[in-house]
Amino acid sequence: MSDQIERATIRKVALRLLPLVFLLYLLSLVDRVNVGFAALTMNKDLGLTPYTYSLGVAAFFFGYIPCEIPSNLILERIGARRWIGRIAITWGIAASAMALVSGERSFLLVRFLLGIAEAGLFPGMLLYLNYWFPSAYRARVNAALVLAIPAAGAFGAPIATSLLELDGLFGVAGWKWMFLVEGVPTILLGFVVLRLLTDRPENATWLAPQNRTWLETTLARERASVEAVHSRLSVSRALIDPRVLLLCCTYFAFGTISYSMGYFLPLIVKTGA
Amino acid sequence: MSNFAVGWVVAVPSVVGIVAMLTGSYFADRIADKRRSLSVLMLV
Numbered sequence: 317m318s319d320q321i322e323r324a325t326i327r328k329v330a331l332r333l334l335p336l337v338f339l340l341y342l343l344s345l346v347d348r349v350n351v352g353f354a355a356l357t358m359n360k361d362l363g364l365t366p367y368t369y370s371l372g373v374a375a376f377f378f379g380y381i382p383c384e385i386p387s388n389l390i391l392e393r394i395g396a397r398r399w400i401g402r403i404a405i406t407w408g409i410a411a412s413a414m415a416l417v418s419g420e421r422s423f424l425l426v427r428f429l430l431g432i433a434e435a436g437l438f439p440g441m442l443l444y445l446n447y448w449f450p451s452a453y454r455a456r457v458n459a460a461l462v463l464a465i466p467a468a469g470a471f472g473a474p475i476a477t478s479l480l481e482l483d484g485l486f487g488v489a490g491w492k493w494m495f496l497v498e499g500v501p502t503i504l505l506g507f508v509v510l511r512l513l514t515d516r517p518e519n520a521t522w523l524a525p526q527n528r529t530w531l532e533t534t535l536a537r538e539r540a541s542v543e544a545v546h547s548r549l550s551v552s553r554a555l556i557d558p559r560v561l562l563l564c565c566t567y568f569a570f571g572t573i574s575y576s577m578g579y580f581l582p583l584i585v586k587t588g589a
Numbered sequence: 590m591s592n593f594a595v596g597w598v599v600a601v602p603s604v605v606g607i608v609a610m611l612t613g614s615y616f617a618d619r620i621a622d623k624r625r626s627l628s629v630l631m632l633v
Contacts, residue, residue, distance in 0.1 A: 353592075353595075353596065353599075356592050356595065357592070452618065452621075453618070455614050455617040455618045455623060455626075456614050456615070456618050458614070459610055459611065459613070459614030459617075460614075462610065463607060463610055463611070465603075465606070466602075466603040466604070466605075466606030466607045466610065467603070467607060468603070469599065469600055469602065469603025469606070470600045470603040470604045470606075470607060471600075473596040473597070473599040473600040473603070474593075474596040474597050474600055475596075476596060477592045477593050477594075477595055477596025477597075478593060478596065480592050480593075481592070481593060566627075566631065577602065581599050582595050582596075582599050585590065585595050585598050585599060586590060586592070586595050
């Protein structure tokens with residue numbers, strides 16, 4: 317009986333939350349790296365040198381990195397629904413605004429603003445999934461989320477270059493069409509998040525009482541057993557924890573390779589052909 | 590190479606990545622040793 321409740325609960329939670337969370341992360345990655353495809357024509361139109369383009373790529377992270385931790389702390393305080401909805405709407409606006417850039421300065425500025433707007437989405441969603449899934453399911457659930465990374469490459473790349481083919485439609489450059497078509501759905505999705513995302517299991521009116529009770533009890537038991545072994549860490553102590561630092565190194569290596577591919581592979585393939 | 594073709598070529602590593610991530614996470618939960626799973630995948 318307990319097994320049946322567990323399976324039914326996890327299934328219902330996964331079906332309700334994962335598609336939305338996955339789609340959000342997918343669109344964030346598409347909006348983040350589509351500049352690599354836009355560069356195939358945009359750099360020439362705007363007169364961007366390779367150095368300026370690289371600076372624009374980095375400008376995103378100048379905004380993104382300092383805002384990551386504060387963003388996650390705000391999410392914890394005001395709730396996932398409102399904060400992730402805000403992130404999606406503002407980053408969608410910034411992503412669409414890439415279509416308005418007209419030179420070096422506006423390119424750097426909009427990339428910087430996009431970084432600020434998007435900051436906190438990925439760690440926020442990991443935290444959010446932690447609220448909902450017991451540890452036995454977490455690797456699969458997190459994998460379902462980060463599956464958006466290769467999915468963004470697999471689907472985002474041909475879509476982006478197809479949109480570049482719209483070049484000249486209504487007198488608008490193809491790369492501008494790409495930013496608009498890929499940015500506007502994110503804004504709409506932000507409003508869907510505000511309507512559909514549920515902050516915590518105790519707010520899940522869409523779960524039957526017995527499923528909700530099982531989930532809350534299981535998560536509370538896991539939390540208690542973790543806290544019995546490990547003391548609670550402050551933010552500053554967590555930042556210097558050797559395990560956190562080791563995982564930072566791992567993610568640094570992963571991020572360097574995957575973002576370099578996202579931002580520069582289209583140009584490498586194009587110029588190497 | 591056209592821009593359109595560039596999009597398809599760039600998509601290839603990501604398609605391989607999808608298969609690898611699904612397989613890796615399935616075995617990580619199954620053997621219940623996430624540290625070993627991470628180390629092996631990083632080594633690959």
